[in-house]
Amino acid sequence: MNSIINTSPHEMNLQALADRSLLEMRKFRCKEPSDDRYCLELLRRALVEQDEAAWSIVYTQWQESVRCWFRANANCTVALRYNDEQTYIDDTFKRFWQSVKTQQLELLSLASILRYLRLCLNSVIIDTLRTYARKQVQPLPEPDSVDDPRIEDNYHESEWWSVVESILTDRRERRAIYLLYHCGLKAKEIIRRCPGEFADKHEIYRLRRNGLDRLKRSSDKLLHKLDWQLD
Numbered sequence: 199m200n201s202i203i204n205t206s207p208h209e210m211n212l213q214a215l216a217d218r219s220l221l222e223m224r225k226f227r228c229k230e231p232s233d234d235r236y237c238l239e240l241l242r243r244a245l246v247e248q249d250e251a252a253w254s255i256v257y258t259q260w261q262e263s264v265r266c267w268f269r270a271n272a273n274c275t276v277a278l279r280y281n282d283e284q285t286y287i288d289d290t291f292k293r294f295w296q297s298v299k300t301q302q303l304e305l306l307s308l309a310s311i312l313r314y315l316r317l318c319l320n321s322v323i324i325d326t327l328r329t330y331a332r333k334q335v336q337p338l339p340e341p342d343s344v345d346d347p348r349i350e351d352n353y354h355e356s357e358w359w360s361v362v363e364s365i366l367t368d369r370r371e372r373r374a375i376y377l378l379y380h381c382g383l384k385a386k387e388i389i390r391r392c393p394g395e396f397a398d399k400h401e402i403y404r405l406r407r408n409g410l411d412r413l414k415r416s417s418d419k420l421l422h423k424l425d426w427q428l429d
Contacts, residue, residue: 207239215240216255234308264290267316277323280330290319365416371409374402
């Protein structure tokens with residue numbers, strides 16, 4: 199047991215490193231003496247060696263911290279009008295990953311890394327609120343029945359959806375965007391009210407991310423076709 203505890207982080211296999219990193223992270227959160235080396239080595243493998251398994255462990259171990267920060271943020275309630283909690287968490291880690299790689303930030307201590315991760319979350323929230331504050335977006339047209347999202351979609355007849363449909367050629371992405379943003383349903387509500395359409399909420403999150411990415415890449419087309427006005 200002592201030989202395992204005293205093993206250098208660089209010499210550990212990934213699972214042993216993950217276990218020790220989690221232990222040290224818990225000590226850090228409880229303000230107990232902790233050893234940063236294991237968390238730093240795990241992060242180094244994820245970012246420098248681009249080890250996907252290591253990155254998955256980092257995400258799993260650190261996402262609860264991001265979740266707590268988000269819920270404590272003064273803009274949490276307003277932010278949830280536009281995206282759900284998990285999207286902000288995912289975007290925070292995405293921004294963290296990109297920033298560390300492009301800026302070549304030094305991984306000096308667990309405390310400094312967590313401070314930067316929290317800064318990434320705050321930036322994601324602020325950017326989202328600014329984006330929606332600038333846009334004067336026309337409301338989505340009403341379908342035949344708002345109360346029953348399982349009806350056959352007829353929004354393709356409107357100008358709005360003719361543009362959206364030309365971009366979102368994947369039927370399932372289009373359906374997910376419609377249920378989330380027009381009907382205002384949460385992922386768990388969609389699963390309940392539209393049984394059999396989606397495997398689980400994670401599929402809905404994936405379809406939404408893909409759909410929004412396509413729409414964002416085609417923002418010029420949307421602005422031109424729908425005459426969106428920016429302040």
